[in-house]
């Protein structure tokens with residue numbers, strides 16, 4: 001909903017006071033509309049493997065300029081979490097700070113980057129993409145592994161092309177928890193409701209082994225490198241073995257423009273429908289005021 005010309009979104013984080021980065025001038029922030037030279041082989045790899053690693057979609061300087069706007073509120077939000085040893089598997093895996101763009105002009109500039117959205121559209125082979133949502137995922141030192149899962153099982157978007165951009169804001173080694181993918185597993189499509197948990201880890205680990213999908217790690221990544229993964233690609237991440245460095249990651253989830261919301265068949269999809277498509281229902285265009293068109297060719 002809009003209030004006084006501004007998007008007003010009542011999220012679980014709206015109680016957090018605006019960080020200083022929100023009121024800072026935007027002038028120092030680099031322009032992210034310049035193009036990335038995507039190789040046709042990257043598109044072919046994404047489409048056959050379900051994921052792709054791209055080096056320096058953003059430069060180290062660009063990331064450094066935007067990082068405070070993402071890290072300050074996420075560190076503040078992390079203080080609301082219980083000590084790591086008291087959390088469940090999901091809670092140990094990362095601090096999850098959602099839809100930062102609605103609270104910060106700087107993050108909005110990052111999340112709305114034409115460069116990123118155009119790559120997302122080209123990888124999926126679509127003419128336009130909308131924002132599903134953004135989220136910071138910070139794996140603390142000693143943070144637990146991210147169990148195997150499929151993202152799109154949470155989304156009321158069956159048959160819709162969706163992709164997640166996953167970008168470290170600091171250099172991140174494999175041992176700090178960069179993603180690993182079951183190559184080709186996106187071909188399975190929807191495997192049914194299966195929240196990120198110890199159960200999803202066991203069930204999908206068995207499935208990946210049975211089907212013989214190669215497990216490919218993104219390996220070490222520099223700040224500004226990215227992976228893009230298909231909403232159906234089975235993926236996870238190791239824990240953060242670092243004793244001092246948080247794996248700071250920003251993600252942006254895109255869906256193809258023109259998509260129609262599908263009937264939610266699980267509590268998690270009902271929840272996502274309410275949260276990410278406020279006021280909409282199955283059969284409506286997946287285009288609420290918090291799903292802006294980020295790129296159209």
Ligand SMILES: O=C(O)CCC(=O)C(=O)O
Pocket residue numbers: 093094137139146151164166177235236237249251
């Ligand atoms: O950052 C992580 O550990 C998991 C991220 C993930 O699963 C995703 O972005 O889809």
